[in-house]
Amino acid sequence: MSVQLVRERWNGSAQEMTLGRHPHAVKVGGESTLPFLHFEGSMPNRPVLALEVTDTSPQDWPGVLSEPYREVMGDPVHWAMACEKEGADLVALKLDSCHPEKENADPEQAARTAAAVAEAINVPLIVLGCGDESKDAEVLPIAAKALQGHNCLLGTVTADNYKPVVAACIEYHHNVVATSPLDINLAKQLNILISDMDLPLHRIAMDPSIGPLGYGIEYAYSIIERMRIGALTGDIMLSPPVICMVGEEAWKTKEAQSSDVPEWGDWKRRAVLWEAVTASVLLQAGGHIMVLRHPESLALVKAQIDDLMRK
Amino acid sequence: MAYSVTFLPDNKEYRINSDKETILDGAARTGIVLQGMCGGAGTCGRCRVILKGGSVRLDNGEIVFAGSTAAQNVLACSAYPIEDVVIEVPETSRLKEHQIKVSDDSSWADDTSLTLDSLAPLFHWIPLKVPEATLDDFEGDWERCRRQLVKERGRAVRIELEALRKLPVVLRQGDWQISCGVFGNENVPVVIDFAPGVNPPLSCGLAVDVGTTSIVAQLVDLKTGCVLGTAGTFNRQAAYGYDVISRIVYAAEVPGGTRRLHEAAVDTINNLITGLINRAGVAYEDIKVTVCAGNPAMTHLLAGVDPSHIRIEPYITAANSWPALDAKDLGLRMYPAGKVVLLPGVAGYVGGDIVAGAVVAGLNRSEQVKLLIDIGTNGEMIMGNNEWMVACACSAGPAFEGGGIGCGMRAMSGAIEKVEIHDGGEHVRYQTIDCKPPVGVCGSGLINGLAALHRAGLIDRSGRLVRHAAPSRMRRSTAGLEFVLAFAGETGHGKDIVISQSDIDNLIRAKAAIFAGIQTMLNLTGLNLEDIDRVMVAGGFGRYLGLEDAVAIGMLPPLPRERYEFIGNTALKGARHALLSRVIRKEMDTLARQVTYLDLSSGNEFMEAFTAGLFIPHTDLSLFSSIGK
Numbered sequence: 001m002s003v004q005l006v007r008e009r010w011n012g013s014a015q016e017m018t019l020g021r022h023p024h025a026v027k028v029g030g031e032s033t034l035p036f037l038h039f040e041g042s043m044p045n046r047p048v049l050a051l052e053v054t055d056t057s058p059q060d061w062p063g064v065l066s067e068p069y070r071e072v073m074g075d076p077v078h079w080a081m082a083c084e085k086e087g088a089d090l091v092a093l094k095l096d097s098c099h100p101e102k103e104n105a106d107p108e109q110a111a112r113t114a115a116a117v118a119e120a121i122n123v124p125l126i127v128l129g130c131g132d133e134s135k136d137a138e139v140l141p142i143a144a145k146a147l148q149g150h151n152c153l154l155g156t157v158t159a160d161n162y163k164p165v166v167a168a169c170i171e172y173h174h175n176v177v178a179t180s181p182l183d184i185n186l187a188k189q190l191n192i193l194i195s196d197m198d199l200p201l202h203r204i205a206m207d208p209s210i211g212p213l214g215y216g217i218e219y220a221y222s223i224i225e226r227m228r229i230g231a232l233t234g235d236i237m238l239s240p241p242v243i244c245m246v247g248e249e250a251w252k253t254k255e256a257q258s259s260d261v262p263e264w265g266d267w268k269r270r271a272v273l274w275e276a277v278t279a280s281v282l283l284q285a286g287g288h289i290m291v292l293r294h295p296e297s298l299a300l301v302k303a304q305i306d307d308l309m310r311k
Numbered sequence: 312m313a314y315s316v317t318f319l320p321d322n323k324e325y326r327i328n329s330d331k332e333t334i335l336d337g338a339a340r341t342g343i344v345l346q347g348m349c350g351g352a353g354t355c356g357r358c359r360v361i362l363k364g365g366s367v368r369l370d371n372g373e374i375v376f377a378g379s380t381a382a383q384n385v386l387a388c389s390a391y392p393i394e395d396v397v398i399e400v401p402e403t404s405r406l407k408e409h410q411i412k413v414s415d416d417s418s419w420a421d422d423t424s425l426t427l428d429s430l431a432p433l434f435h436w437i438p439l440k441v442p443e444a445t446l447d448d449f450e451g452d453w454e455r456c457r458r459q460l461v462k463e464r465g466r467a468v469r470i471e472l473e474a475l476r477k478l479p480v481v482l483r484q485g486d487w488q489i490s491c492g493v494f495g496n497e498n499v500p501v502v503i504d505f506a507p508g509v510n511p512p513l514s515c516g517l518a519v520d521v522g523t524t525s526i527v528a529q530l531v532d533l534k535t536g537c538v539l540g541t542a543g544t545f546n547r548q549a550a551y552g553y554d555v556i557s558r559i560v561y562a563a564e565v566p567g568g569t570r571r572l573h574e575a576a577v578d579t580i581n582n583l584i585t586g587l588i589n590r591a592g593v594a595y596e597d598i599k600v601t602v603c604a605g606n607p608a609m610t611h612l613l614a615g616v617d618p619s620h621i622r623i624e625p626y627i628t629a630a631n632s633w634p635a636l637d638a639k640d641l642g643l644r645m646y647p648a649g650k651v652v653l654l655p656g657v658a659g660y661v662g663g664d665i666v667a668g669a670v671v672a673g674l675n676r677s678e679q680v681k682l683l684i685d686i687g688t689n690g691e692m693i694m695g696n697n698e699w700m701v702a703c704a705c706s707a708g709p710a711f712e713g714g715g716i717g718c719g720m721r722a723m724s725g726a727i728e729k730v731e732i733h734d735g736g737e738h739v740r741y742q743t744i745d746c747k748p749p750v751g752v753c754g755s756g757l758i759n760g761l762a763a764l765h766r767a768g769l770i771d772r773s774g775r776l777v778r779h780a781a782p783s784r785m786r787r788s789t790a791g792l793e794f795v796l797a798f799a800g801e802t803g804h805g806k807d808i809v810i811s812q813s814d815i816d817n818l819i820r821a822k823a824a825i826f827a828g829i830q831t832m833l834n835l836t837g838l839n840l841e842d843i844d845r846v847m848v849a850g851g852f853g854r855y856l857g858l859e860d861a862v863a864i865g866m867l868p869p870l871p872r873e874r875y876e877f878i879g880n881t882a883l884k885g886a887r888h889a890l891l892s893r894v895i896r897k898e899m900d901t902l903a904r905q906v907t908y909l910d911l912s913s914g915n916e917f918m919e920a921f922t923a924g925l926f927i928p929h930t931d932l933s934l935f936s937s938i939g940k
Contacts, residue, residue: 159773185923185930192932193772237932 007040008033010232014288015202015239016045017175019090020124021151026089028288029202029241034228035286036308046309047283049298050090050126050291051083052247055105055113056097061293062257064268068295080117080125086295087302090153092126093117098139099130107139111146118150126153126243126291128177137161141168148172153243153289155179156207159190166197177243179207182219184226188237195237204240205289212249212278220244221285228286244282247293250275276300283308314392318343319363319399327392331566334360334367334398335387339550339575344406345387346549353389358550359404360387365396403804406549431893432533433652434503434599436490436511437464443487452478456502460491468493469501473648481505492599494650495893496635503648504599515539515597517587517645518886519580520664521605521613522546523555523688524712524721526576527883528583530591533599536891539591541883542583545721547575548612554688554709555608556622562612563619573615574642581644598645601638602889604654604882606662606689607631614641614653626659626910631903652896654889655903658910660704665691666903667885670895672847672878674700675902679844682829683881684867686711686754686848686856690825693906694832694843700902701835703909705828705917710821711754716814718796720751725803727756729857730796732767736781739796748803752796752810755856760796760810761818762860765927769794772927774819776812822866823924828911829868830920835909840868840934849881862935865928869935 016030028048033041057074058066068086072079080091093114097105118125127143129136140154141164147154155177157165162178169176178194180187187206195201206227210220230238250256255264256271264270276297279290283305292298316337317324323341335358338345346357353370362382367375370389375381377397387404441459442448450458453470456478460468470478474492481489485507492504492514506512518529527543551572552558562569588595603613607628611618614636616629633653638645654663665685669675672683674695682694690707693700713719713726720726725747731740741756743749752760764770769780776785776792784795790811797808833839846867848856858875861867867875888895911917923930 159775183922185919185925188923188930189773189926192926192930196772237930 005039008037010041012232012234012236012239013041014228014231014241015204017202017205017241017288019126019151019153019175021149024122024124025151026124032232034232035284038311043309046305047288047290048089049279049301049305050092050289051086051088051295051298052092052094052291052293053079053083053117054094054096055110056103058096061251062271063259064271065251065256065294076113077116077120080121083295084121084123086298088123088298090124090126090289091117091121092128092291094128094130095139095143096130098135099132100135101132102130107142110139111143114143115146118147118152124152125150126155126177126289128155131156133158133161137164140165144168144172144174147174151175153177153205155205155243157190157194159186159193162190162194163197166194166199169203170197170199175203175205177205177207178240179209182209182211182216182223184223184230184238187223187227188230188235191237191240201236201240205243206240207243207245210244210246210249210278210282212246212253213274213281214255215249215253217278217281221281224282224285224287241288242286243289243291244279244287246279246282246290247275247297248291250278251293272296272300276304280304314365315395316392317364317395317397319397321400330391332391333388334385334390334392334396335550336571337392338387338398338400339547339571342578343400344545344547344550345400345404346406353386356386357404358387359401360385360390361399361401362390363397363399365392365394367391367396368393406545430536430891431495432514432516432536432600432891433496433602433650433889433893433896434492434494434514434516434533436492436506436514438490438509438511439463439488440509441482441487441489452482456482456489456491460502467499469499471501471503471648474502474504477505481507485509494600494635496650496652496896503650504646513593513597514599515591515593516890517584517598517601518883518890519583519601519603520880520883520886521576521580521603521609522664522882523558523606523609524549526579526583527880528580528587529883529887530584530587530593530598531887531890533890538887539593540587542586544579544583546609547579548572551575553714555606558612559608559618559622562617563622569612569615569617572612576609576613577642581642584644595644596646599649600652600890601643601645601649602652602654602886604662604664604667604886604889606664606691607656607659608662609664610653610656610662621659624912626912628656628659631656631658632900652889654886655900657702657903657906658908660689660706661691661693661702661906661908663899663903664882664885665693665702666899666906667889668849668878668881669693669700669702669902669906670898671881671885671888672849675898677845680838680842681845681847682832682843683847683849683878684825684829685881686825688712688714690821690828692825692828692832694829694836695906699836700906701832701909702906703828703832703911705824705911707821707824708817710817711757713751713753713757715817716752716757717811718751718808718814719757720753722753722755725750726753727751727796727808728753728759730756730760730763732763732769736764736767736769736785736794737783739784741796748801749797749808750803751808757810757814757818758822758864758866759857759860761815761822761927762857762863764794764810764815765864770815770927773925774815774927776815819864819925819927820921822861822864823921823926825866826868826924826929827917827920830924831911831917832909834916834920840870843868843870843874845874845876846870847876847878847881849878863928865924865926865935 013032014029031043156179367390490511530539632655638649639647656662690705693702729742793811928935
């Protein structure tokens with residue numbers, strides 16, 4: 001006896017974003033179904049994984065995380081090349097040096113670093129600011145200019161600093177990461193504000209501010225799921241692809257940070273799994289770009305995506 | 312210790328008898344009402360006075376002497392006299408008497424829903440011929456009257472002591488022909504007055520809208536239903552706080568606070584009564600019954616009942632349905648045995664004013680779905696028809712009444728009520744109430760101004776002022792960007808009138824709350840915006856509101872213009888209808904009991920709708936697609 005599968009029919013789809021340049025351009029999004037339900041609709045592009053690189057040696061990375069990058073840390077160009085070699089679909093360069101409470105580096109200097117990294121790798125580049133809203137509003141436009149022609153993804157911007165960054169993305173042809181604090185309405189509002197400046201929706205990636213496994217991942221899951229269902233039901237302002245800063249959040253957890261709790265199992269394995277599981281959960285919710293830190297979690301998640309994309 | 316406080320330039324004196332009484336209290340007692348947005352918490356700085364003689368102790372223990380620099384800037388709410396003092400009250404610290412615009416449709420006959428046939432006032436005279444007492448018929452005067460009343464009317468009646476005191480004299484004065492004054496609100500009518508002869512004297516009723524900001528009273532001839540006069544003024548409780556919450560806090564936390572607020576409300580009404588009876592040429596004693604429509608907090612305070620539990624979860628009132636009160640217990644200046652009816656409320660934040668409004672708006676008699684919105688601090692709304700009704704209060708905040716807005720003011724003389732912005736913000740044209748030089752912006756001006764700022768591209772959809780737009784008027788202050796509506800040279804007080812970023816944020820929150828309230832009620836009932844057949848906008852504010860602007864900023868739903876109706880002060884109208892018609896009065900009781908109250912603070916549906924509304928016009932642009940991008 002054959003069973004007739006019940007199929008959900010949607011009338012919308014997610015935006016398809018293109019990052020980088022030919023022949024190494026990467027496409028994300030564009031699906032007309034919930035994640036990996038290939039029988040219900042098309043999922044033309046697989047979710048992609050980025051590895052994170054910082055322009056200074058990070059101080060708060062635990063030993064098991066900095067170990068694989070021991071030889072390249074402090075040298076963002078070689079670090080990025082190492083990430084590409086590990087199989088990252090993209091490299092996410094974080095311009096930490098610009099933070100006013102850290103090195104407060106000159107935006108021009110940071111932009112030069114970003115350009116050098118972009119030249120050294122083939123995969124597309126994501127450039128993330130230092131997280132200080134007003135400094136990022138200064139740094140990112142300068143980086144955008146230096147990266148002209150690379151079709152990068154720049155961010156993150158908030159409702160308070162999006163204007164100069166979006167203007168630069170339009171002028172130098174980049175894409176922008178719009179971040180909002182775990183709130184579907186605020187995410188949507190920021191998309192409207194940005195598209196009011198005439199940056200098309202397929203050049204926006206939404207960062208919903210995720211929580212890692214055990215630290216509020218269910219909120220992130222539900223927001224991402226609502227974003228995706230919004231896109232599929234025709235709410236165009238929720239249709240941009242979703243980027244998740246997985247590594248940054250997962251490596252903050254005490255499970256990833258604690259070296260001295262043997263009853264929790266092997267530290268490195270535990271920490272890597274924490275990052276990988278966080279990413280795989282958010283992929284199920286509908287995330288498109290996962291920014292990771294450890295090469296082994298990259299490999300784990302990549303293998304899982306391979307499985308899930310098999311029709 | 313008793314000290315005398317002399318207020319200048321009024322030259323009024325008050326003796327303070329307790330070391331807990333502030334200058335503010337003293338001023339209130341002498342009828343000088345100071346501004347007090349914060350409710351005497353010492354934070355808003357609006358009750359500033361100048362110490363001209365003597366010395367005071369401040370809340371923080373500091374002593375201020377006349378002649379010192381600090382004496383120029385004493386907050387009346389936190390200053391306690393420690394000897395006889397002389398205080399100068401500057402004009403800017405006074406709450407100004409403001410004109411309450413009285414609607415023209417106040418005559419009874421204009422009402423299509425009610426005709427003279429249904430006139431059945433709460434108080435009426437019954438002419439009565441009582442069999443004369445003889446040695447053979449020695450029943451008491453009252454039993455004699457009652458027997459006759461029951462015989463003629465077939466109903467049991469009660470009597471009040473005050474009436475009984477009059478009866479023996481009146482009965483003989485009228486030669487056994489009298490008029491019985493009956494208060495007929497309750498199941499058993501009660502005789503509260505007698506007059507000699509079967510041609511009864513004039514009887515009046517008073518309808519009162521007890522608003523948080525203003526109180527409006529209307530004197531009505533109960534026999535004909537004619538309005539004899541209407542008068543309104545600010546609520547003197549304003550000296551103890553600008554909004555409902557700060558008054559409740561004052562009542563709860565200041566010893567004797569409830570009593571003081573009660574007295575302030577009664578004083579306000581008594582003052583209105585004096586003006587009304589003088590103009591109409593009637594006597595205090597002619598007012599036999601008063602009907603008050605107010606929100607729950609105002610109703611509690613008028614009755615002198617502690618309202619503090621309204622503010623605390625689970626937000627419970629002392630009563631929703633109030634017994635008829637005796638005028639002399641409240642201290643109202645009317646016939647002492649007269650009755651005061653407080654219209655019933657639904658719950659902690661939906662009171663008699665809204666119930667009255669709903670009946671006036673005819674929700675309970677309509678087959679169409681009607682939505683009544685009272686755009687004010689509490690943002691009450693009620694939606695439904697003759698089969699069901701839902702009510703909620705979305706606490707929009709005082710922004711539309713000028714509270715929490717730097718340049719905000721109530722709708723009074725010199726308030727900017729309309730704004731036009733030209734040339735990308737370089738030129739501003741405005742219209743003020745009474746065409747006076749501007750001193751601030753009232754609610755309608757704020758709504759109109761917000762829409763104009765957005766149209767001119769000076770704020771983005773999230774309400775953020777745009778930095779480099781309109782260089783001659785957009786400027787940076789210590790608190791962020793601000794936009795100058797009127798420069799010092801044009802204004803009535805010689806200071807710039809500006810809209811700051813935080814003013815805009817407050818306005819957007821207020822408008823979001825109103826729309827979110829509407830959406831939450833629609834969700835609860837499974838209806839869409841289009842299902843609302845009529846939207847009735849009430850409140851003193853509604854009269855001046857620009858509908859297109861209110862829709863453009865996403866405060867009111869984008870429904871066809873003809874579905875909207877501005878119905879002005881429905882609380883007052885409802886109170887008058889209740890005075891004149893026991894049927895209407897009963898409808899209000901029924902309605903208050905039958906309405907489903909929606910507590911917006913429980914669950915997160917309202918909060919979510921609220922966040923979605925913090926945008927111009929709304930995060931869900933499709934809701935407002937009819938008004939373009």
